[in-house]
Amino acid sequence: MVEEISKQRDLGEENDEEEVQDTKKIFGVFSRESLTMLGVGVGVVVLLAVITIASVVVTSQADTTGPVQPFPTSGDMLDYLVQNGDIQERDALHVSWYHSANNKSELDKALKSTAMVLEADVNVQGHNTVNETEIPIMAHPPDVYSDNTLEEWLESVLKSKKGIKLDFKSIEAVQPSLEILRKRNQTGINRPVWLNADILPGPNVPSFWPVVNSTAFLGLIQSEFPEATISPGWKVLYLPLTPSYTRAMVEKMYSLIRHVPQRVTFPVLAVMAKQAWPHFSWLLSQSSRFSLTLWQGAENPSVNDLLFIRDNSNPQRIYYDIYEPGLSQFKAAALQKGRLRRFYPGGDLVDYFKPENRDGINIGWDWVSDRASLQSLLKGSRASPTRHGLYFQVKSQTILTPTLHLLNQTYNGDLLYRPTWINMNVSHGAFETPGYITGAQFLDTVDRVFPYVTLAPGWPLEALSEGYTQPLVEDMIRLFRGAWQDVSLQLRAVPLGRSYPGRRRLLEAQPRFSLTVEHGPDQGGYNSGFMGLISVRGGDIHRSFYNMPAGYKAQLFMDVFTS
Numbered sequence: 001m002v003e004e005i006s007k008q009r010d011l012g013e014e015n016d017e018e019e020v021q022d023t024k025k026i027f028g029v030f031s032r033e034s035l036t037m038l039g040v041g042v043g044v045v046v047l048l049a050v051i052t053i054a055s056v057v058v059t060s061q062a063d064t065t066g067p068v069q070p071f072p073t074s075g076d077m078l079d080y081l082v083q084n085g086d087i088q089e090r091d092a093l094h095v096s097w098y099h100s101a102n103n104k105s106e107l108d109k110a111l112k113s114t115a116m117v118l119e120a121d122v123n124v125q126g127h128n129t130v131n132e133t134e135i136p137i138m139a140h141p142p143d144v145y146s147d148n149t150l151e152e153w154l155e156s157v158l159k160s161k162k163g164i165k166l167d168f169k170s171i172e173a174v175q176p177s178l179e180i181l182r183k184r185n186q187t188g189i190n191r192p193v194w195l196n197a198d199i200l201p202g203p204n205v206p207s208f209w210p211v212v213n214s215t216a217f218l219g220l221i222q223s224e225f226p227e228a229t230i231s232p233g234w235k236v237l238y239l240p241l242t243p244s245y246t247r248a249m250v251e252k253m254y255s256l257i258r259h260v261p262q263r264v265t266f267p268v269l270a271v272m273a274k275q276a277w278p279h280f281s282w283l284l285s286q287s288s289r290f291s292l293t294l295w296q297g298a299e300n301p302s303v304n305d306l307l308f309i310r311d312n313s314n315p316q317r318i319y320y321d322i323y324e325p326g327l328s329q330f331k332a333a334a335l336q337k338g339r340l341r342r343f344y345p346g347g348d349l350v351d352y353f354k355p356e357n358r359d360g361i362n363i364g365w366d367w368v369s370d371r372a373s374l375q376s377l378l379k380g381s382r383a384s385p386t387r388h389g390l391y392f393q394v395k396s397q398t399i400l401t402p403t404l405h406l407l408n409q410t411y412n413g414d415l416l417y418r419p420t421w422i423n424m425n426v427s428h429g430a431f432e433t434p435g436y437i438t439g440a441q442f443l444d445t446v447d448r449v450f451p452y453v454t455l456a457p458g459w460p461l462e463a464l465s466e467g468y469t470q471p472l473v474e475d476m477i478r479l480f481r482g483a484w485q486d487v488s489l490q491l492r493a494v495p496l497g498r499s500y501p502g503r504r505r506l507l508e509a510q511p512r513f514s515l516t517v518e519h520g521p522d523q524g525g526y527n528s529g530f531m532g533l534i535s536v537r538g539g540d541i542h543r544s545f546y547n548m549p550a551g552y553k554a555q556l557f558m559d560v561f562t563s
């Protein structure tokens with residue numbers, strides 16, 4: 001059944017592609033041959049077996065409450081749980097949570113449970129009453145009294161090995177709580193501490209609704225207890241069929257958080273996450289320190305929605321604070337082998353293909369220029385476990401909009417689930433060239449019609465006589481720096497060899513931009529592109545792609561090993 005649906009979807013895509021077939025080239029992308037994959041598979045199985053045995057030994061020792069190992073409060077939650085033997089691999093899917101471990105009886109239950117991280121709500125005693133004090137207590141509004149103070153709570157929790165997430169319900173609670181943490185840290189907290197507060201209005205929440213003052217919250221963390229993970233959220237009200245998190249909400253959050261040095265995990269209401277995925281995908285791409293924690297309210301998120309998010313993200317960067325039995329159903333589905341993956345078309349190629357070492361060079365490229373070659377490629381792909389992304393080389397301005405409309409339709413019909421790149425050569429600034437679409441128009445059209453893609457701009461060939469000079473590179477970077485999408489700059493290896501300053505500038509731009517370098521017999525022998533290729537190979541391997549024949553790749557490997 002699944003197989004059939006997948007075929008129909010593929011056919012659906014084929015048909016869509018045929019309509020724009022004649023006017024542009026299409027090329028698919030495929031991962032390494034299955035033979036190579038098989039070799040890797042065996043290696044992974046052996047490695048996992050070794051790790052599992054090792055951690056079983058560690059776990060059984062840990063049960064005899066040995067001395068607590070030092071661990072920074074700002075450390076990574078997955079590292080901590082792996083060190084404890086709670087999880088065997090750095091996959092946030094395996095982390096388990098206990099919600100509202102607030103009053104003493106609830107905390108007691110939480111401590112006896114198998115949950116790895118405890119989430120609890122902090123407020124000041126008697127908040128917003130005449131009896132308000134500065135004593136932090138564990139209670140969720142409307143409760144403002146509790147049988148458990150933060151100090152007592154911490155004392156109990158620190159006897160366990162569970163991770164800590166504190167959810168601040170008012171700004172008044174933040175300073176006294178951080179003081180308590182700081183004092184307690186002198187004798188050792190030795191586990192990650194997450195500090196959460198809703199600092200912005202989110203879906204269905206009017207702007208006048210009170211949220212925790214973001215400036216004060218972030219400022220107090222920096223001055224009182226900077227060694228923590230910050231969890232800044234949006235206040236959300238779930239109503240069925242209402243809009244989800246908007247791009248403006250996500251951008252506003254980013255503007256508040258972009259300069260903090262800490263790890264940041266953004267809490268997101270799970271039922272609303274899929275609809276807003278393009279925005280969260282953008283947010284995650286802004287910094288490797290960012291992750292998401294999907295949480296659930298009264299409404300159960302659908303397993304399908306959660307799978308979509310799982311399929312579109314690095315497993316280390318999404319935590320699932322979801323209730324049972326939904327969580328177990330989702331885990332079983334997520335870990336099932338050979339299921340159809342639905343990928344966000346604007347997502348990262350490396351997340352999709354998961355090439356060996358997450359190295360972009362292990363992703364193969366294949367050109368398709370007519371219907372017959374496309375069909376034979378797709379037929380081949382069904383017989384083997386290879387997957388394809390789509391790279392549309394749009395040859396003329398007039399077909400850009402129709403192409404994007406088609407993609408929009410396909411996406412909205414839930415049929416486009418592969419990485420999709422839009423390539424055009426653009427005219428701008430130092431590479432202004434008649435006959436090409438202006439960079440601004442390219443950006444605007446994609447944003448307006450179908451923004452959920454990777455932008456793959458190239459320079460007009462006419463502008464490259466001296467190679468990718470520094471002014472050419474600068475102007476391209478300036479043009480696309482603010483783009484909302486992931487951007488991969490398209491380079492030819494031969495002209496790339498001509499300008500050293502330009503090459504250096506491209507590598508500097510790499511955290512924001514990925515690089516795709518193209519080389520092939522029609523442009524010259526392997527050696528003619530050597531300079532350009534070796535320089536890109538010296539950059540970020542996760543953000544560099546090589547569109548060239550296997551023989552050239554093999555030579556590049558040799559050169560890298562022998563140089």
Ligand SMILES: *[C@@H]1O[C@H](CO)[C@@H](O)[C@H](O)[C@H]1NC(C)=O
Pocket residue numbers: 100103104105106147
């Ligand atoms: C503690 O919290 C739980 C869950 O919110 C609640 O059911 C219980 O009545 C509370 N116990 C006390 C003593 O307040």
Ligand SMILES: *[C@@H]1O[C@H](CO)[C@@H](O)[C@H](O)[C@H]1NC(C)=O
Pocket residue numbers: 129130131
């Ligand atoms: C404040 O405390 C007093 C004395 O303990 C008590 O009588 C009163 O009900 C409290 N007020 C509120 C709003 O909780």
Ligand SMILES: *[C@@H]1O[C@H](CO)[C@@H](O)[C@H](O)[C@H]1NC(C)=O
Pocket residue numbers: 213214215216
């Ligand atoms: C938020 O806190 C900052 C710094 O403490 C303060 O200057 C600002 O007035 C506060 N904003 C609001 C809306 O209370």
Ligand SMILES: *[C@@H]1O[C@H](CO)[C@@H](O)[C@H](O)[C@H]1NC(C)=O
Pocket residue numbers: 182185186224225226227
């Ligand atoms: C907590 O204690 C550790 C170890 O003494 C220290 O390195 C760290 O700076 C302390 N963190 C804070 C926020 O006080």
Ligand SMILES: *[C@@H]1O[C@H](CO)[C@@H](O)[C@H](O)[C@H]1NC(C)=O
Pocket residue numbers: 393394395424425458459460461464492
């Ligand atoms: C864009 O320019 C590159 C060289 O920079 C060339 O290889 C490619 O064919 C051009 N693409 C189109 C669609 O004209």
Ligand SMILES: *[C@@H]1O[C@H](CO)[C@@H](O)[C@H](O)[C@H]1NC(C)=O
Pocket residue numbers: 405408409412448449450
């Ligand atoms: C994209 O498709 C959706 C659903 O069919 C439609 O509502 C929307 O207007 C389309 N966007 C554009 C820019 O055409």
